[in-house]
Amino acid sequence: KQEVTQIPAALSVPEGENLVLNCSFTDSAIYNLQWFRQDPGKGLTSLLLIQSSQREQTSGRLNASLDKSSGRSTLYIAASQPGDSATYLCAAQGGSEKLVFGKGTKLTVNP
Amino acid sequence: EPEVTQTPSHQVTQMGQEVILRCVPISNHLYFYWYRQILGQKVEFLVSFYNNEISEKSEIFDDQFSVERPDGSNFTLKIRSTKLEDSAMYFCASSGQGTDYGYTFGSGTRLTVV
Numbered sequence: 001k002q003e004v005t006q007i008p009a010a011l012s013v014p015e016g017e018n019l020v021l022n023c024s025f026t027d028s029a030i031y032n033l034q035w036f037r038q039d040p041g042k043g044l045t046s047l048l049l050i051q052s053s054q055r056e057q058t059s060g061r062l063n064a065s066l067d068k069s070s071g072r073s074t075l076y077i078a079a080s081q082p083g084d085s086a087t088y089l090c091a092a093q094g095g096s097e098k099l100v101f102g103k104g105t106k107l108t109v110n111p
Numbered sequence: 112e113p114e115v116t117q118t119p120s121h122q123v124t125q126m127g128q129e130v131i132l133r134c135v136p137i138s139n140h141l142y143f144y145w146y147r148q149i150l151g152q153k154v155e156f157l158v159s160f161y162n163n164e165i166s167e168k169s170e171i172f173d174d175q176f177s178v179e180r181p182d183g184s185n186f187t188l189k190i191r192s193t194k195l196e197d198s199a200m201y202f203c204a205s206s207g208q209g210t211d212y213g214y215t216f217g218s219g220t221r222l223t224v225v
Binding site for chain 1: 117124142144146152153154155156161166167169179200202204206212213214216217218219221
């Protein structure tokens with residue numbers, strides 16, 4: 001059974017700092033891994049999708065990497081801004097269509 | 112950019128009542144899903160739907176739950192007799208064909224059972 005863990009659970013940084021969010025998964029037989037952003041009481045906004053054949057994806061200040069063999073993914077945020085404050089979720093898609101989510105990292109970027 | 116639309120955004124219902132949560136997936140997507148998130152907990156899978164039938168469901172998705180695609184655009188989740196523990200945010204999602212496509216989630220329906 002796939003388990004997804006995210007560390008740290010919460011992170012507070014000053015504006016402008018580069019930061020890394022970590023995601024680990026127990027079953028390396030995944031088809032893809034997706035990172036989402038969730039604002040309080042809101043839905044899930046897709047940030048990046050990494051397919052199993054890929055090692056990383058970039059969108060603007062965001063870069064996500066995937067290492068299937070070690071069961072890890074990281075989300076790198078460059079030059080963080082207060083508007084980046086949100087909870088970041090990673091989710092792994094395995095042999096079925098369903099996504100298995102981590103509990104998220106709550107990020108606070110202080111001005 | 113195409114969106115998944117969910118209605119209502121918030122629903123309050125009395126315990127034992129039936130509720131129907133509605134979703135309009137992205138028009139050319141083939142896979143449809145319901146997930147839920149109890150306050151402070153992980154987002155968890157309920158059910159996936161493909162080709163007009165359930166393709167997978169979790170242990171949570173018991174006989175109290177059902178899904179339907181009544182026409183070419185809507186996708187609904189019905190809870191027959193709500194319990195207090197059904198209070199959660201319910202998310203609808205859709206994806207394109209195959210596992211090469213990511214999910215697009217709706218903004219959710221917050222269900223409160225009193």
